[in-house]
Amino acid sequence: MRILFAAGTQFPFPRMDQVVHEVSRQRPSWPLVYQAGPEASIRRLSSLPNLQVQPLFAVEQYRGLFSEADLVVTHAGMGNILACLEQGKPFLMLPRLARLGEHRNDHQMDTAEAITESYGISFHEDVDSLVRAILTYDAASASVVDGDTIRTRREAFGKQLNALIGTL
Amino acid sequence: MRVLLVASFGGHWVQLQRLAELLEVDEQIFASTADGHHGGASYYLDDFSVRELWRGVRQLPRAVRIVRRSQPDLVISTGAAPGLLVLFAGFLLGKKTLWVDSIANCRRLSLSGRAAKLFATRVLTQWPDLATGRVCYLGRLL
Numbered sequence: 001m002r003i004l005f006a007a008g009t010q011f012p013f014p015r016m017d018q019v020v021h022e023v024s025r026q027r028p029s030w031p032l033v034y035q036a037g038p039e040a041s042i043r044r045l046s047s048l049p050n051l052q053v054q055p056l057f058a059v060e061q062y063r064g065l066f067s068e069a070d071l072v073v074t075h076a077g078m079g080n081i082l083a084c085l086e087q088g089k090p091f092l093m094l095p096r097l098a099r100l101g102e103h104r105n106d107h108q109m110d111t112a113e114a115i116t117e118s119y120g121i122s123f124h125e126d127v128d129s130l131v132r133a134i135l136t137y138d139a140a141s142a143s144v145v146d147g148d149t150i151r152t153r154r155e156a157f158g159k160q161l162n163a164l165i166g167t168l
Numbered sequence: 169m170r171v172l173l174v175a176s177f178g179g180h181w182v183q184l185q186r187l188a189e190l191l192e193v194d195e196q197i198f199a200s201t202a203d204g205h206h207g208g209a210s211y212y213l214d215d216f217s218v219r220e221l222w223r224g225v226r227q228l229p230r231a232v233r234i235v236r237r238s239q240p241d242l243v244i245s246t247g248a249a250p251g252l253l254v255l256f257a258g259f260l261l262g263k264k265t266l267w268v269d270s271i272a273n274c275r276r277l278s279l280s281g282r283a284a285k286l287f288a289t290r291v292l293t294q295w296p297d298l299a300t301g302r303v304c305y306l307g308r309l310l
Contacts, residue, residue: 078179078272114274157307158190
């Protein structure tokens with residue numbers, strides 16, 4: 001399975017590094033890609049033979065890696081979540097937590113809960129549970145997001161927005 | 169109508185682009201952060217957090233310049249702090265301003281969004297439960 005991991009770009013996220021390490025160790029034949037963020041300790045990660053790692057991939061390259069991935073494992077950041085939902089890409093989330101210094105506050109936890117509620121995508125609160133979910137991931141039985149729902153919602157929002165702008 | 173759209177790179181930027189696709193306006197001009205990493209915007213600021221007020225204040229002249237040069241009728245931001253700063257510059261120059269709080273904030277309006285409430289022409293949340301008084305819900309991107 002080809003997996004893209006995305007840690008986000010603000011603040012270090014060593015728990016995601018751990019997840020990547022674990023998956024790399026237990027599934028040496030899987031090609032893994034990791035956008036680790038500017039503050040990650042890339043040197044330790046770059047010794048993993050089945051991993052392609054960068055602090056930040058160029059936008060175009062990232063798009064390519066994203067579309068090639070069978071599964072995306074991401075922090076609960078809106079950029080990746082939006083892209084995954086829009087493109088029907090299977091994904092798992094590891095929300096960043098404020099108490100571990102991974103973000104300023106716990107809005108990623110809120111996001112993850114809201115996405116789980118609306119779209120049935122599961123999120124994980126600790127490394128072990130996420131690693132288990134990845135190793136046993138079954139793309140065939142994953143919940144499929146309906147792109148039409150998003151499109152319809154968005155069009156309705158657009159109509160309201162344009163009406164509002166017209167009155168300003 | 170000419171609209172200046174501002175967001176920092178990352179999730180805010182992705183939401184700004186989706187929002188821009190929905191707008192029926194004559195011209196769209198983009199401002200963002202992380203120049204050198206993406207070429208999607210015409211103007212750039214340095215990224216900062218709303219808690220690092222001094223870094224923001226230092227860039228206010230730059231934000232004012234962006235608004236002056238782009239001459240928008242309306243400034244829209246989806247966040248975060250750099251978007252708030254340009255929105256504020258728009259307010260100072262007498263432009264209409266619209267804050268669309270990130271869909272990531274589903275339990276509470278972001279700190280930048282709460283600050284935008286103080287001066288923005290309109291403030292939108294993408295979660296119906298968060299709509300109160302000056303904060304409206306008109307729909308969401310997801």
